[in-house]
Amino acid sequence: MTYLILRRQQRMKNSAQMIKDNIMKEQLTIYHEIEVGDPEFWYSTEQMEELLNEALQGTDLNGMALRTRSKFVKVKICEAFGYQVPKSFKKTQPRFLSQKFDVYNQKSNNLQIWNEEISPSRRYVLIKISFDDIITQVKVVTGDVLATLDSTGTLTQKYQAKYAGVHERKATLLSECDTDFIQSITQSYNSFDEFTAPDTNPKEDELMGIDEIFDKLKDLIGTKIPYIGATQERNRGGHLHKMICDALGYNNFKENGQFPDIKHQLLEVKLQTSETIDLGLFTPNSYELLDIPQLNNESISMLDVRYAIFYGDVIEDTITITHFYLVTGEDFFTYFKPFGGKGINKKIQIPLNEEFWNL
DNA sequence: TGGAGGAGGACGCTTAAGCT
DNA sequence: AGCTTAAGCGTCCTCCTCCA
Numbered sequence: 001m002t003y004l005i006l007r008r009q010q011r012m013k014n015s016a017q018m019i020k021d022n023i024m025k026e027q028l029t030i031y032h033e034i035e036v037g038d039p040e041f042w043y044s045t046e047q048m049e050e051l052l053n054e055a056l057q058g059t060d061l062n063g064m065a066l067r068t069r070s071k072f073v074k075v076k077i078c079e080a081f082g083y084q085v086p087k088s089f090k091k092t093q094p095r096f097l098s099q100k101f102d103v104y105n106q107k108s109n110n111l112q113i114w115n116e117e118i119s120p121s122r123r124y125v126l127i128k129i130s131f132d133d134i135i136t137q138v139k140v141v142t143g144d145v146l147a148t149l150d151s152t153g154t155l156t157q158k159y160q161a162k163y164a165g166v167h168e169r170k171a172t173l174l175s176e177c178d179t180d181f182i183q184s185i186t187q188s189y190n191s192f193d194e195f196t197a198p199d200t201n202p203k204e205d206e207l208m209g210i211d212e213i214f215d216k217l218k219d220l221i222g223t224k225i226p227y228i229g230a231t232q233e234r235n236r237g238g239h240l241h242k243m244i245c246d247a248l249g250y251n252n253f254k255e256n257g258q259f260p261d262i263k264h265q266l267l268e269v270k271l272q273t274s275e276t277i278d279l280g281l282f283t284p285n286s287y288e289l290l291d292i293p294q295l296n297n298e299s300i301s302m303l304d305v306r307y308a309i310f311y312g313d314v315i316e317d318t319i320t321i322t323h324f325y326l327v328t329g330e331d332f333f334t335y336f337k338p339f340g341g342k343g344i345n346k347k348i349q350i351p352l353n354e355e356f357w358n359l
Numbered sequence: 360t361g362g363a364g365g366a367g368g369a370c371g372c373t374t375a376a377g378c379t
Numbered sequence: 380a381g382c383t384t385a386a387g388c389g390t391c392c393t394c395c396t397c398c399a
Binding site for chain 2: 065066067068070071088089090091110272277349351
């Protein structure tokens with residue numbers, strides 16, 4: 001009888017602090033397996049949230065690069081929970097095996113989970129970061145809560161690659177000729193009106209051969225483009241795009257982010273200031289058909305598209321074009337190495353609105 | 360018919376972790 | 380120790396809806 005009462009009192013005292021003491025006493029690592037609900041070692045979702053808010057609110061993350069920031073916060077979390085801080089955070093699923101949770105730092109409201117399903121039983125630690133990089137709130141939820149916020153279930157994906165050869169500071173025509181199909185079209189190339197919009201559909205007698213495009217673009221090497229800043233990558237291409245349209249003989253240009261960038265010439269443009277080329281949701285060498293009207297009664301494939309890839313050095317607030325490669329989609333992976341492993345990465349994106357944080 | 364506003368999804372650079 | 384790559388997540392673009 002007395003024993004039972006003691007047991008009950010004991011259980012009441014299982015506060016977050018007591019679990020933390022136990023973990024510290026045992027010198028556990030975040031990879032040490034504990035049973036779900038273990039009264040000595042398992043934090044409830046509520047306890048996690050309580051401890052983390054206490055430990056992290058007000059933390060200043062100003063000036064940290066994303067991955068640095070992510071690691072910094074993970075270290076803080078280990079300390080808050082009483083775990084030994086590992087030298088590196090192994091890529092386990094979930095990252096914190098012991099308490100079965102993952103951590104996401106969110107300055108924006110777009111939560112992105114890569115290459116895995118939302119697991120209903122897993123806990124998700126979401127760190128809210130203010131516009132001036134201060135941690136303002138920590139929210140801990142189980143996967144089933146997140147799943148309800150995933151209104152679409154859409155998996156978005158991307159391919160990545162990098163140049164496989166040795167960079168030479170010059171323009172290089174990687175594909176001597178177009179795909180057989182495109183060659184059969186460009187034979188009849190005549191010219192096009194300078195007022196043609198570059199985003200219109202290609203025409204049989206207006207499509208230049210890859211060598212012709214190369215000739216017109218090769219002198220862009222050395223050109224300087226204003227560098228808008230690291231946080232506005234998406235805008236940088238615009239300037240180059242305009243220069244390219246100009247060099248190809250268009251009098252106008254319109255930026256509309258379609259694929260390929262310059263549809264009228266079946267030309268996709270990339271401006272790189274780092275090695276990794278993000279290819280988005282397609283592979284250049286696929287037979288996948290494009291939603292573009294046929295040429296000579298034949299459909300156009302991904303691999304028919306020509307890729308103009310420019311590399312630039314950033315010096316202060318200017319990008320200087322240093323390299324230029326021109327290649328067909330068909331030949332793309334002869335010269336550019338796809339990132340191995342998964343080859344393709346998939347993610348789900350979940351909007352975290354105010355409602356969620358106030359939950 | 361067009362502008363505002365918001366949701367959804369794509370794009371891009373950097374870097375910690377993994378690999379050799 | 381140096382290289383590779385799988386993230387990590389901020390930001391921007393597009394499309395849809397609503398209202399005038």
